[in-house]
Amino acid sequence: MTTDAAPVANGASGASAFAPERPEDRWFMAAAIRYAMRHVGRTGTNPSVATLIVRNDGEGPRIVGRGVTALGGRPHAEAGALAEAGELARGATAYVTLEPCAHHGRTPPCAEALVRAGIARVVSAAADPDPRVDGKGHQMLMAGGVAVTRRVMEREAARTIEGYLTRHRRGRPGVTLKMALSRDGRIGIRGGGQVKITGPVSDAQTHLVRARHDAILVGAGTALEDDPRLDCRLPGMAGRSPARIILDPNLRTSPEMTVARTARSVPTMIATFETSDPQRQAALAEAGVTFVACVADPASGRVALPELLEDLAATGITSILVEGGANIAASFLADGLVDRLILVEGAVEIGEAGIVPPLDVAAARSRYRLLRQDVFGADTWFDFACEEIV
Ligand SMILES: NC(=O)c1ccc[n+]([C@@H]2O[C@H](COP(=O)([O-])OP(=O)(O)OC[C@H]3O[C@@H](n4cnc5c(N)ncnc54)[C@H](OP(=O)(O)O)[C@@H]3O)[C@@H](O)[C@H]2O)c1
Incomplete structure (x- = not known):
């Protein structure tokens, strides 16, 4: 809410009201x-x-x-x-x-x-x-x-400036959740590693979205299954890679994984319980990884996300892109912590054995306001506003 509805009478020009908009x-x-x-x-x-x-x-x-x-x-x-x-x-x-x-x-x-x-x-x-x-x-x-x-x-x-507005009004960073869905509504295959779902145009778009966030967050499941790089790979924009956050309460991330091996070039944080293996912590710290201590939600035993987001906001992080996987996405959605939702539907079919996401395009359409829909090659990109801040 602005407080400038009734402007003060002022100096030199003597103007006392807001000037009207002009065509240009x-x-x-x-x-x-x-x-x-x-x-x-x-x-x-x-x-x-x-x-x-x-x-x-x-x-x-x-x-x-x-x-x-x-x-x-x-x-x-x-x-x-x-x-x-x-x-x-x-x-x-x-x-x-x-x-x-x-x-x-x-x-x-x-x-x-x-x-x-x-x-x-x-x-x-x-x-x-x-x-x-x-x-x-x-x-x-x-x-x-x-x-x-x-x-x-x-x-x-x-x-x-959505992240800035969310930080001021809600005391946490702005959160965008992004998921790539196959034509039959799956996001991957258990034990199948990274599955290619989208084409080069939407992949480039994803990297642009990464560049516009302060941090990318994934769960331990995705880190272990996919061994992702989580950086911005657009030509000339490597320096725009956001920080990486792995939600790994039991510290299953190992120093051999890509995020740890490249932690000296892209800031990498692991959010973990204080009780997690000190030797592994030391080895990861040696590789350049830093840690954010997190607490368990008393009901689920999983990382308490609102508290974690508050702590991340305190470190200066204003916007976070959550890139999976299914469990992390489900938790952020259940806690009402997703402000923007990006779903990218690819042409690939994964089949019945694939991982079912917590929501599909039809469910998102019924719950949230669609801001944009674009066709990128064979993919369709949907951008929804979930928690309205603007
Ligand atoms: N298509 C896409 O857009 C996309 C994107 C990313 C990943 N994926 C796919 O998704 C799969 C991985 O998904 P996933 O569900 O197994 O793993 P995930 O969601 O990446 O990670 C889940 C793990 O995160 C930890 N965690 C910490 N706090 C949590 C919380 N509040 N809620 C939920 N989990 C929390 C837990 O670790 P502990 O068990 O140690 O407690 C949990 O097992 C992979 O196959 C990957 O390829 C697809």
Whole structure:
């Protein structure tokens, strides 16, 4: 909830209400949202936000400055855009995908920087749930004489910061569950190792989704059965591989497995009970694996997921892509911890002996809101919103 419904009467311009949207606002905001996607999954606990500075000297609008939240989360997008625009910022419009910040940290607030640079109008999209901002950024701008138009493509912009919103509102990272289903609705074969279900186009798409999350999580069953790499293998994007988390309460992961052998190049965490084998822990730690202690759910004896997610949020993880397997997927769904569900239906048939997932496309359709459906080669990609945050 924003608190800026009743803006303060303000300074230089004397404006006292939000300025109306103009026809070109959606073009530039759409461009800013696309630009913000560039650093999604790479800005730590800060959201990836973009700013475009646009001026019109009578020959049509042109972008004179652009910025996106820097890797790690600072500096903010506004700083980069203002630096690029320089004096051209004076009298220009700034498009920001999230309300500009209003609090003093190591740097002055972005709202203040926009006022100082002489920006005439700010068009913002998503509201910031951080209580230090939440409406105060807009108020600071208006008090400085800047016209403010808000909520332009708010929903679209909020989609780019879902993990950040979930962390603020629910105290845990945003969770996407992704499963590949065969044409006959199976996700693998017990004892059959990794089964190829999807084609190259959706595989590339999966790697893009990986790059946009802070961490990928799988259960011990998948780690042992598939010995997966769980990295981003798009050309030129190896550096965008998220951290890996293996949910392995009884520490069945061995140092010879791929995730352990490559733990020095891709951060790898194992969530395990404190009672798990200390010698194996030492051997895995030697390989570069780190550990998150987890507790058992008193009813099921399995890892208590809400507590684990809280602990992971405390380490700075804002978004998690859960990539299986069946038991892990079932637990996340049963606990209501899935915000987005991606199901990819391939053309392959696995047969009766295959592993049945906790839900199929028909069940997902009946329970959740379908955001997108795409055809990638022979596969169909379904993207559902489960726990609505936007
Ligand atoms: N098609 C796909 O998208 C896809 C994706 C991934 C995997 N798979 C397939 O799925 C199969 C593996 O699935 P799986 O069900 O055997 O293994 P899993 O779900 O990957 O792992 C299950 C294990 O995770 C541990 N665990 C910890 N906390 C848990 C919790 N809260 N709830 C449930 N489990 C918890 C348990 O280990 P302990 O038993 O030690 O307690 C449990 O046995 C493989 O065949 C793999 O190829 C398919």
